[in-house]
Amino acid sequence: LVSFNRKIDLVFSSSCTVYGQPDSLPVTESAPxxxxxxxxxxTKQIAEEILEETTAVTPDLNVIALRYFNPVGAHETALIGELPNGVPANLVPFITQSAIGKRGPITVYGNDYDTVDGSAVRDYIHVVDLAKAHVAAVKRxxxxxxxxxxxxxxxxxGKGSSVLEIISAFENTTGEKLDYKxxxxxxxxxxxxxxxxxxxxxxxxxxADLGIDEMMRSAWEWEKYIKANPFE
Incomplete structure (x- = not known):
């Protein structure tokens, strides 16, 4: 939230989940x-509705909603990363915690989808690229x-990767073998x-500049840092 010349400028962290299951891919901002x-x-749909309706009647409020796809990875220093509370609900933190021995086998939820290998497909974005998007929005x-x-x-x-492709990328990038079912x-x-x-x-x-290999490598370096420097 930034104020320029008494006007309120807000960058809202929205999500691709507002699209539900899109009718066509890749999904554009104009999709229903x-x-x-x-x-x-x-919650993201409701928040966007409130912001859009509010800006329509509040000229001094400016909003840019960034619809994140799937943020993963960590800073290259391995000093800043994702530390979920409890059992991770997202794939990559569960992968890294499983690989380090904190969790058991990874469960791939479904292998009968209409995708390249039957597992669900997502657009993964490196958190560093995501941070740069925020900077670009504020600058705009x-x-x-x-x-x-x-x-x-x-x-x-703008590219989709399946769950099994992410598992393979992690193994190839880090040399760690994952146990999954x-x-x-x-x-x-x-x-x-x-x-x-x-x-x-x-x-x-x-x-976006960083690819899946950088995402997996940085996430793993962060996980190893947490083990050596526990926060809990």
Missing amino acids: IKKAESPYGN MEEKKAESNYEVFNIGT IGPRRSGDVEKVYGDVQKSNDVLGWK
Whole structure:
């Protein structure tokens, strides 16, 4: 939340979950907002509705909603990363905690989706690239380049990776062998989603630079740092 010349500028952390299960891929910012597949996605839909309606009647409020896809990874120093409370609900933290011996086998929820290998597909984005997207959004508002006082941007790589592809990438990048099993589909999971990020590239002036290997490598270095320097 930033104030420039008494106006309020807000960068909102939204999510690709607002799209539900998209009708077509890659999903663009103009895609219809469908019924959320999870309570989390519903909170993001509601928050976006409130912000869009508020900006329509509040000229001094400017909002850029960044629709994150799946943020993963850690800072290259391994000093800043993701430390979930309790059992991780997301894939990559569970992978790293399983690899380090903190968790048991990884469960792949479903292998019968209409995807390259049957497992669910997501657009994974490195947290460092995500942070840079925030900087670009603040700069856009500071320089008064926004075309309206409510804008939305997809923040992803524009490429989808399956759960099994992520597991393979982690093993290949780190040299660690993972123990995983196939389980039933999980309620609330979307089959596949990845974003069209052309608007972010052209209008916001931002583009993801880091790939899956950097995501897996940095996440693993962070996990090893936590083990050597426990916070709990």
